[in-house]
Amino acid sequence: MATTSRRVLMLAPLGLAAAGGAGFYAMLRGMGSGSYDPKGVPSVLVGKPAPAFVLPALDEAGVPGLEDSALRELPAPVLVNFWASWCVPCIVEHPQLMTLAREGVPVFGINYKDKPVDAAAFLARRGNPFQRLGRDEPGRVAIDWGVYGVPETYILDRKGIIRWRWPGPVTPEVLAQDIRPLLRRHA
């Protein structure tokens, strides 16, 4: 009895270290594959409809502005992309948004804290993937969405429920591994 309890006590630190090691290994692997981000802020909006908002259009873009009523009943799932002309990762993700737009996927944009001239120049140079584009120059609507940096991309299902949020650029990998399966699932 005494010897078994002593053996258990001696093994306890080893077991603790092993459990900790396994946990840290899982975290590191997740960080490597991108499935775990210790600095990530999980969105509270996932599973909920978009918050109420009305944003004016960017005249030069030639597409209507964006408001929450346009995100209620939808013929297909949509992407809502927060971007700015001053945001470097937004340049990285732009070709992927253009690809989706060419395929007919509705991509809606919210231009965050940008000057209309700069935003228009960005779209003129790189193309406009947005079917609708709202200007959020004060950045208040972004705060209502829980945006903490640009770019951020959301996928809403046909009922207008937010199903997915990606903080960071839509790389070709994100497009293939996350966005396409989600669009299929919610089609």
Add this chain to the structure above:
Amino acid sequence: MLRRIAFAALLLAGPAFAVGLPSEMLQDPAQEARAREIGRELRCLVCQNQSIEDSEAGLARDLRRIVRERVSAGESDAQVVAFVHDRYGDFVLLRPPFNAVTAVLWGAPLLALGGGVLAIVLSRRRMRSALVAEVAPLSPEERARLAALELIEEDKRIS
């Protein structure tokens, strides 16, 4: 001398807050103090280990402004915090709330304390039982050896 004075001034200086611009601060000092108190509990989501009061990030400035707007509109501290919490979740609170996800976080010190107390109790009990443990009676052979040794000792003393 000048260096000493400068050093003393450094020691006396209070903590620096990012809210330096008078235009950002509320007119009413009591409301401004409340806004700072609330802001110190809210994490800047860009820099993450600073509160929105300490950060120069654009988002932190926007959140500071929102906190001040809501304070001056007469909302309670809890209402102001709830507004930000509703948008950014538990992560924005520098003091995490107790729930299923954070239970381990809050419970860890108690677990460590309990484990330590248990270890102390166990080791003390073992020590006491070792002291009190009955010594096994001598076997006949041991008795014989002891008697022989005592005889030798006695012989030495006599001679």
